[in-house]
Amino acid sequence: MSQYDILIIGSGPGGYVAAIRAAQLGLKVGVVERAHVGGICPNWGCIPAKALLRSAEIFHYIEHAADYGIKAEKPGVDIPAIVKRSRGIAQQMSQGVGFLLKKNKVDLIWGEATIAAPGKVKVKAIDGAPKGWLPAGDFEAKHIIVATGARPRVLPGLEPDKKLVWTYFESMVPEALPKRLLVVGSGAIGIEFASFYRALGSEVTVVEVMSQVMPVEDHEIADLAKKRFEKAGMKILLEAKVASLKKGANEVTATVELKDGSKQEIVADRVISAVGVVGNVENLGLEGLGVKIERGTIVTDGLGRTNVPGIYAIGDVAGPPMLAHKAEHEGTLCVEAIAGLHPHPMDKLQIPGCTYCHPQVASVGLTEKKAKEAGYELKIGRFPFIGNGKAVALGEPEGLVKTIFDAKTGRLLGAHLVGAEVTEMIQGFVVAMQLETTEEELMHTVFPHPTVSETMHESVLAAYGRAIHI
Incomplete structure (x- = not known):
């Protein structure tokens, strides 16, 4: 019977990142997967969806080429080609995850896992094992991490039928x-x-x-x-x-x-x-072990620990926000805590959210409504893209950056953006919040010109009546 320091059920963003971090720390690690190497994100979620959206974005700009002085007549849409590109990128990402796991000498086990008892996992053989993966069987591990992700929520009357x-x-x-x-x-x-x-x-x-x-x-x-x-x-x-x-x-x-x-x-x-989605908590043996489950997800502390010693949960199956980057960070914290490194528990208010629609939306921290409900006295800054030279030059003048500060301390409570490429900008505010930056440091930060990121700086200035370009 194979024995591990950590055995992870699920190879999604939470699972594979946890496995690699554990291997970096010198622990013996195994990962069990039953369907998608890399999980939903690179196969059927984040990455292939962005490939589709990129195709739509390109088509949008071609349709509006005349706005930029470019002639492009009668553009068309080739759905099979768009889908083929997206699926090819998904396959590339999935293969990349498998490569990274093997590179870090993580044992890969194909099958359906059940936790028979604390420290014991039974893996049932199923078809579809990738080349080089270990066969199913019985395994022992000091620590078991559940990283089984989530699936689409089904409402009565809206049951999917794969056709209509x-x-x-x-x-x-x-x-x-x-x-x-x-x-x-x-x-x-x-x-x-x-x-x-x-x-x-x-x-x-x-x-x-x-x-x-x-x-x-x-x-x-x-x-x-x-x-x-x-x-x-x-x-x-x-x-x-x-x-x-x-x-x-x-x-x-x-x-x-x-x-x-x-x-x-x-x-x-x-x-x-x-x-919405619901956590994949079924058929893992959790109920028999007394693992606490609420609203379809596993209850954990800020370091992935459940109420049962030796059993952990990370990612979507551990509750909202159900985001790949939350899962990755959660996996790292969980493994580092197991290794005795004493990481700081996750602060969910500092997890950014990004929506890749047109226009893009990105946010971190408290909304204005939540900040008021929490009892803060606020200073709020707003800066529209129309006041930013780069946004106007890009042909993207419709957007807004909104920043929310504690009026008493200058602490940045939240940042909310809508407009072109704001998903690439939000991390600046995330870093600021992580470093406990106040408005003073942000005001004295030099932003490059011309960039759309200057709207971030102006929004901070606007919260204190100092905006320049509006």
Whole structure:
């Protein structure tokens, strides 16, 4: 029977990063996987989705080439080629994860894992083992980390059928562009696919049960994003829900109940159900071991420890925010704690969120509403992209950076951005929050010119009445 210091169930962003970090620390590590080397993110999530969105972005700019003095007549969309590119990138990423694990001498085990008892894992053999992976069997480990990820949430009446009603899996590999598309849910997954299909020409309707699009974002940023979505031709119904679906041969009629109680019928060729995800906690033996589970995810402390000694959980299966970078950092902290390095527990308020729609949205920390509810006296800065030379030169003058400070201490409480490439800018504010930077340090930081990042600096200045370019 093989024995490990750490055995990890799942090779997604949390699992493989934890495994590599553990190997760097000199621990003997094994990883069990049953389906996707690298997990959902590189195979069916973050990376291939961004490849699709990049294709949509390129098409968008070609359609608007005349705005830049370029002649490009009659551009077209080749859906099979777009999908092929995306799937090729996914395969490349998955192979890369396998290479990294082998490079770090992590044992790779193919099969379905069950925790038989603390320190004991049974792996059932299944088909599809990649070349060079170890066969299933019984294994022992001092520490077992559950990193099994999550899957799409299914609502009654919105059950996916892989033909008319899609999850993100089917949404990534369409055989053709649906003329009419209904997206249920306006979180990151829903709004990214809505943006992708709308950019390529689909008639898109988004139904959201909450009172704002992208409900976790700051209300001001979400409102600006909504205006841009609608300007692009997207129809958005807020405080609405799908009451029923009637399926035809190749179309769906959805009855949508609106805020005022009235009902509206929407006919669509395809429906994307994007109503969140749930943790993969089943069939792991957790219940029998007494591992605490709440709302479909495993309860942990800030270092991945469950209530059962020797059993840990990281990533999506350990609860929100369900983001790949959260999983990666959580995996590192968990392993370093096991190795006795005393890392700081994760502060979820310092985990950035990014949505790669058009326009992009990025945020970190408290929204204005949450900051007020927490009792802070606030100083809020806002700077629009129209006041930034680089944004105007790029043809991207519609955007906003919003910063929120504690008026008493100058502490940066939150930052919220909408506009071109803001997902590449948010990390500046994340670093600032991690270093406990105040407005004074940010004001005295020199930002390069001309860059869109100057909007970040101006937003800080604006919070204290010192903005220059507006």
